[in-house]
């Protein structure tokens with residue numbers, strides 16, 4: 001990976017991080033004071049969705065931050081399995097990936113996701 005590619009990935013990760021930081025997820029929903037059971041169930045469901053969204057966002061933020069930290073390691077963007085460079089588009093879509101598409105497919109072959 002050359003400097004231009006590193007910079008391109010870094011820009012992508014930084015702008016991804018700032019847009020993740022901007023997403024406002026509604027504050028805690030009050031589950032108390034629900035007049036009936038249906039309302040209570042709805043509130044619980046909403047709270048579950050809310051927590052799942054927060055969790056996904058945190059996971060994504062951590063993934064981006066780790067990728068930024070690893071950006072200057074010599075093996076960043078190099079497949080752990082075969083040592084080939086991982087495509088830029090793939091790194092952008094999934095910055096934490098450590099396998100090239102071919103090795104990822106080979107690893108998932110038993111699940112037949114890459115027919």
Ligand SMILES: [Zn+2]
Nearest residue numbers: 079082100103
């Ligand atoms: Zn590979």
